[in-house]
Amino acid sequence: MKRKRGGTSVFFVLFIFVFIIVTTITVEFYHAFTLKEYIDTEMSRALNIATDYAMLDEYRMEHISMIDMSTAKSEFNSYLHTETNLNSSNELIENGKVMYKLIINTTTVENNPVKFEVSGIVRTKPVLLANLVPINVDIPFKVKARNQRYE
Amino acid sequence: MKKLKYNFVPIWNKVNAKRKKAEGFIEILFQFAIIMSLIFCFLTLWKPFIYKQNLDYMAKTLVRAVEANGRINGDITALANDLKSEFGITPTISWSATYNSGTDKIQLRKKFTLTVRDTITIKLIEPSFGPPVAINIPIEKRFIGISQVYWK
Numbered sequence: 623m624k625r626k627r628g629g630t631s632v633f634f635v636l637f638i639f640v641f642i643i644v645t646t647i648t649v650e651f652y653h654a655f656t657l658k659e660y661i662d663t664e665m666s667r668a669l670n671i672a673t674d675y676a677m678l679d680e681y682r683m684e685h686i687s688m689i690d691m692s693t694a695k696s697e698f699n700s701y702l703h704t705e706t707n708l709n710s711s712n713e714l715i716e717n718g719k720v721m722y723k724l725i726i727n728t729t730t731v732e733n734n735p736v737k738f739e740v741s742g743i744v745r746t747k748p749v750l751l752a753n754l755v756p757i758n759v760d761i762p763f764k765v766k767a768r769n770q771r772y773e
Numbered sequence: 774m775k776k777l778k779y780n781f782v783p784i785w786n787k788v789n790a791k792r793k794k795a796e797g798f799i800e801i802l803f804q805f806a807i808i809m810s811l812i813f814c815f816l817t818l819w820k821p822f823i824y825k826q827n828l829d830y831m832a833k834t835l836v837r838a839v840e841a842n843g844r845i846n847g848d849i850t851a852l853a854n855d856l857k858s859e860f861g862i863t864p865t866i867s868w869s870a871t872y873n874s875g876t877d878k879i880q881l882r883k884k885f886t887l888t889v890r891d892t893i894t895i896k897l898i899e900p901s902f903g904p905p906v907a908i909n910i911p912i913e914k915r916f917i918g919i920s921q922v923y924w925k
Contacts, residue, residue: 667840670921671882679925701882705919 646750650759653749657722658761661744664706669767672698673738677769687769689736695729698740722746736769821893825912827860832889835866836918839885843922844878845870864891879920887916 676694681687702708702724709715712724726742741764748759831853838852839845845868853866870885872878879885890913899905 667919667921670841671919674921674923675881677923705882 649750650748654746654759654761657744657746658763661724661761661763662765664702665740665763665765666767668698668701668705669738669740669765671701673736673767673769677736687734687736689731689733689738689769691731694731694738698729698738720747737766738768739764739766741765817895817897821895821910824862824891824893827862828864828889828891828912829914831856831860831862831864832887832914832916836887836916839868839879839887840918840921843881843920843924844876845885846877862891864889873924876924878924879922881920881923883920885918885920887918889914889916 672694673689675697676690678688678690702712703710707714708724712726714721714723723745724742725745726740728739728741730737730739732738741762744761744763745758746761748755748757834856835849835853839849842849857863867888867890868885869888870879871883873880890911893910893912894907895910896905896907
């Protein structure tokens with residue numbers, strides 16, 4: 623009788639343990655997934671806006687697709703800092719805490735046809751385990767914008 | 774100590790066994806009720822959940838279309854009607870934006886808001902002898918977009 627009771631307690635503790643692990647993993651993955659989705663959307667917006675703004679119209683009549691590269695890059699950075707509230711180190715700080723850091727590894731701007739491509743990583747901390755496990759979670763991203771003539 | 778004339782132990786054991794059986798029956802009854810409630814909730818809430826998913830998808834598609842189009846015109850209205858008929862939903866759609874004067878164009882980096890409103894009906898009981906007992910839940914979702922077209 624006592625052995626059976628002990629067995630039940632062990633199974634209950636195991637169940638709770640597994641439940642906590644599964645919940646933690648789910649929350650962490652959900653956080654990473656939503657952050658990745660948000661960054662993809664915002665980067666895509668920034669690139670589209672920068673590309674459209676920096677197109678050089680005088681070349682269009684000659685059917686040449688050209689972009690002012692420096693304007694495109696500055697417009698892209700301007701969007702990141704004004705619309706997504708990143709600071710000069712590309713970090714989003716809320717309540718004195720760094721929520722994530724955007725690390726841009728490559729920026730490629732090409733002409734004819736115009737192509738603006740950015741890739742890098744978003745560095746964030748775990749939501750639930752930030753105090754227990756001092757690790758960074760790196761989420762990669764790669765976003766591309768093109769300007770194409772149809773007529 | 775005086776010994777009792779009758780031995781009550783077998784009777785007590787019988788009563789105890791019956792009590793345990795009754796407890797077991799009530800326990801099973803509760804378990805059954807909980808399981809049935811879960812199944813009922815799953816069947817009842819499944820349709821509104823899908824409805825809300827479709828509403829979100831439609832709103833996101835419209836916002837994305839206006840972002841790329843840079844204007845809210847007949848094409849967007851036609852797209853909204855197509856999506857409504859595709860998903861079988863009938864929400865009220867309203868736009869809020871700062872347009873270029875005298876046009877339906879939204880300048881680059883100007884924000885606009887799409888609001889979708891609808892009511893989801895959850896039927897609790899549908900008796901044959903009377904009207905169904907239902908709960909109407911109003912939904913209002915707001916999505917913000919940003920124009921990606923430079924109007925020169």
